[in-house]
Amino acid sequence: MNGIRDRVAIIGMGCTNFGERWEANAADLMVEAAYEAYADAGIEPNEVQAAWLGTVSSFRTGQPLAEALKLDYIPITRVENACATATDAFRNASYAVAAGIYDIVLAVGVEKLKDSGFSGLAVPEAPGSDVTPPTPPPSQFAMAATRYFHQYDIPYAEGKHTLARIAAKNHHNGALNSRAHFRQEVSPEQAANAPMIAWPLGLFDCCGVSDGAAAAIITTPEIARSFRRDYVLVKALALSVGAFGALRSDWDFTHFPESVRAGQSAYQEAGIANPRAELDLAMVHDCFTITELIIYEDLGFSPRGRGSDDVAAGTFTLEGELPVNTDGGLKCFGHPIGASGIRMIYEVYKQLQGKAEARQLKKADLGLTHNLGGRPGSFTCSVAIFGAAE
Amino acid sequence: MAVAAALDCLRDRDRSAVDGLFFASTTAPYAEKQGAAIIATALDLRRDIFTADITDVLRAGTTALKSALDAVAAGSANQVLVVAADSRQGPPRSETERNAGDGAAAFLVGREGVIAELAGSHSLTENMLDNWRSAGDSFVRSWEDRFAAEEGLERIVPEALAGFLDKHQYRPQDFARVALYGPDARRQGRLARRLGFQPEQVQDPLFGRLGSAGAAFAPLLLVGALEEAQPGQLLLTISYGDGSDLLAFRTTESLPDTSGAPPGCGGLAGHLAARRTLESYETYARWRELWTTDDAARRPAPASPSVSALWREADKNLRLYAGQCNGCGYVQYPAQRVCVNCRARDDCAAVRLSDRPGEVFTYSMDYIAGAVDTPLVVSVVDFQGGGRILCMMTDRELAEVRVGMPVTMSFRKLRVVNGIHNYYWKAIPRRFGDE
Known part of the structure; x- marks a missing residue:
């Protein structure tokens, strides 16, 4: 196995403002993201040889991307893999380039969620017996929080405070980001005392439901050099799909094996031995604050059960040892499901190029993105790692 | 409720010995489709059994019991399970709503280990429009209460009792306890006096704690009488509805000598003791869909369950x-x-897994997922002996929910969509049985 490390590069990216984009439909969002990426790369639309469109519920095929962008009868594949959709679209696009099939390809993630008429996620399901309890995502992850507090003997108020500090950190980062859905600071006290959504998770423990799109232009490192010096190299693309957790009575709900496995496989591919020391930033799937806390441990940033200590020490803030979710994360940048993975790559790309404005980190050469799709016990998890051009 | 009562009755018994199931109710879920079949499946009874719904009249409970006794006496079955359950609804703020209660009672009728044997029966049938509900009606209708009492209950039951006493040469004072139907406390008390029973003979009718439980009411009071009886006593149950059924039983030496339900069962006393008072009429109205409240999340209405998937699963x-x-x-x-x-x-x-004790492994209390039982407690339950399930928890006080909480499984209706009553199991706090 050769792996993907250093075999493909990103030469252009785009990302729309995320939020309640009442004025825009999914096609509008794709146009915004793709044309920003074209301009960033300095390519013409007709240079794109193939495209991958990630969307969970906005479209059924890749054709709407062709229609929106007037692509010239090129192959387009729609990818759907829950919250890992966009990263998986990016992954498949990268593999096509690495395989030598195409020189320049486009990966777009999009989701238009705010036409449903209600808060929360509408997930269309196949007809079935309908006896599974109604467990929207907050409830699913709340069960992880309940168990986390129990297993590590963390008093409720203390556990809530840890989660609140994660929310406050991501709100702080989001407030610095002009494209983020939520741009106000929130204090840990406000977050801890917010109305309950699914106990023990309150309003500020939950991420936004947003509209948005993001796009990436992928090519080989050789071609990338002819476009720009600050292209970004793909170091690893890992995907782990869970099959056991939900069916086993010995699974603990306090670690997500899919994250552990995808992390390990990505670190191996990228040649990373000590992720906490070697990574400069990580964009992880903070659909809920408890998820981010557990991810610290699953990806090896914090020892098991000790994520709270690192939260208290400020390890993951913009000024900390390993900044996490520098753009506000799902929590504040927002979460248009099929776009989120490429949005994370966008932030890493901009940080690696030194173009992250007020959020710019002093040192940003190696960054990670992580998505969790599905529910605790049966995740689809993607981890990707990116490095600055030599 | 029918399944819950049947599980309470069958606890630790060999379910494969049950040859038949009669389900009695005026409020069976379907107008066309058998309720007994749903109950028999939930109870995991054999498939080669005789089942029937006995419906449409307040005395359906005793009719089912009599039919089961007849079936066993005739030798067509060795053991027949009888379950009476009712959940009748009167219009909001009506007499019926105030006086009615929901309940279920179950009896296992057989030849061996008998705790009470039949000691006479009598029935009278008279077509009577005092309470009625037509197909499509949500609420029970009734005629002016004095007419219903004077020309219905208080004329028909005495006539039926006279026939019964005459037939079997009993006197009213022969019965240690009488499980007597009545629509409300006043009418039931007046009927008992008119029938010639002393107050101490009348089984506590539980008004104010349970209410008149429709087709299950006389059977429920019979359960109460059995729980309090001594061996060798005569008990009488009297139902009412388009006539009346009277069934007398003599308790045997096999009756447990302790009062109350057998160990591990809730029985009537146990279930009454475990009852919980709703905080408001609003809560009741939401459960009964008298009020459709705005679901904060405003999710789209669920689609019909797939019948082929229900069948397969x-x-x-x-x-x-x-x-x-x-x-x-x-x-x-x-x-x-x-x-x-x-x-x-x-x-x-x-x-x-339905009769295995479980423990809560983890849970959440969801304030947005449901509009009725808020917050919706979603739990992951581990069963003794292995197996884990994700299910809702109900009949809970929020303060008692915790990791490690002992629970038991309860068969519940999740929702009705496309006219399909979709049943599944929920966890409830373990209130009876071991530990």
Whole structure:
């Protein structure tokens, strides 16, 4: 196995403002993201040889991307893999380039969620017996929080405070980001005392439901050099799909094996031995604050059960040892499901190029993105790692 | 409720010995489709049994009991389970709403280990429009109460009792306890006096705590009488509705000598003691769909369940079967084709989880997922002996919910969509039985 490390590069990216984009439909969002990426790369639309469109519920095929962008009868594949959709679209696009099939390809993630008429996620399901309890995502992850507090003997108020500090950190980062859905600071006290959504998770423990799109232009490192010096190299693309957790009575709900496995496989591919020391930033799937806390441990940033200590020490803030979710994360940048993975790559790309404005980190050469799709016990998890051009 | 009462009755008994099931109710879920079949499946009874719904009249409970006694006496069955359950609704703020209660009672009728044997019966049938509900009506209708009492209950029951006493040469004072139907406390008390029973003979009718439980009412009071009876006593149950059924029983030496339900069962006394008072009429109105409240999340209404999926999943959803791997012994719910532990293919045996005690492994209390039972407690339950299920918890006080909480499974209606009553199991706090 050769792996993907250093075999493909990103030469252009785009990302729309995320939020309640009442004025825009999914096609509008794709146009915004793709044309920003074209301009960033300095390519013409007709240079794109193939495209991958990630969307969970906005479209059924890749054709709407062709229609929106007037692509010239090129192959387009729609990818759907829950919250890992966009990263998986990016992954498949990268593999096509690495395989030598195409020189320049486009990966777009999009989701238009705010036409449903209600808060929360509408997930269309196949007809079935309908006896599974109604467990929207907050409830699913709340069960992880309940168990986390129990297993590590963390008093409720203390556990809530840890989660609140994660929310406050991501709100702080989001407030610095002009494209983020939520741009106000929130204090840990406000977050801890917010109305309950699914106990023990309150309003500020939950991420936004947003509209948005993001796009990436992928090519080989050789071609990338002819476009720009600050292209970004793909170091690893890992995907782990869970099959056991939900069916086993010995699974603990306090670690997500899919994250552990995808992390390990990505670190191996990228040649990373000590992720906490070697990574400069990580964009992880903070659909809920408890998820981010557990991810610290699953990806090896914090020892098991000790994520709270690192939260208290400020390890993951913009000024900390390993900044996490520098753009506000799902929590504040927002979460248009099929776009989120490429949005994370966008932030890493901009940080690696030194173009992250007020959020710019002093040192940003190696960054990670992580998505969790599905529910605790049966995740689809993607981890990707990116490095600055030599 | 019918399943809950039947489970309470069958606890630790061999369910494969049951040859028949009669379900009595005026409020069966379907106008066309058998309720007894749903109950028999949830109870995991054999398939080669005789089942029937006995419906449409307040005395259906005693009619079912009499039919079961007849079937056993005739030798067409050795054991017949009788379940009477009712959940009648009067218009909001009506007399019926105030006086009615919901309940279920179950009896196992057989030849062996008999705790009370039939000691006479009598029935009278008279067509009477005092209470009625037509197809499509949500609420029970009734005529002016004095007419209903004077020309209905208080004329027909005395006539039926006279016939019964005359037929069997009993006197009113022969009965230690009388389980007597009545629509409300006043009418029931007046009827008892008119029938010639002393107050101490009349089984506590539970008005103010339960209410008149429709077709299940006289059977429920008979359960109460049995729980309090001594061996060798005569008990009488009297129902009413388009006539009246009277059934007398003589308790035997097999009657447990302790009062109350047998160990491990809730019985009437146990269930009454475990009852919980709703905080408001609003809560009741939401449960009964008298009020449709705005669901904060405003999610779209659920689509119809797929009937073919319901059929295919009967073992999983109704019998609550898990699979136990024949190779490694691992218990997994739902049952898997490929073992989650050892990957053996198509080699697992069914194990029933519905009567296994469980413990809460983790839970959440969801304020947005449901509009009625808020917050919706979603729980992950681990069963003794293995197996884990994700299910809702109900009948709970929020303060008692915790990791490690002992629970038991309860058969519940999740919702009605497309006229399909979709049933599944929920966890409830374990209030009876071991530990």
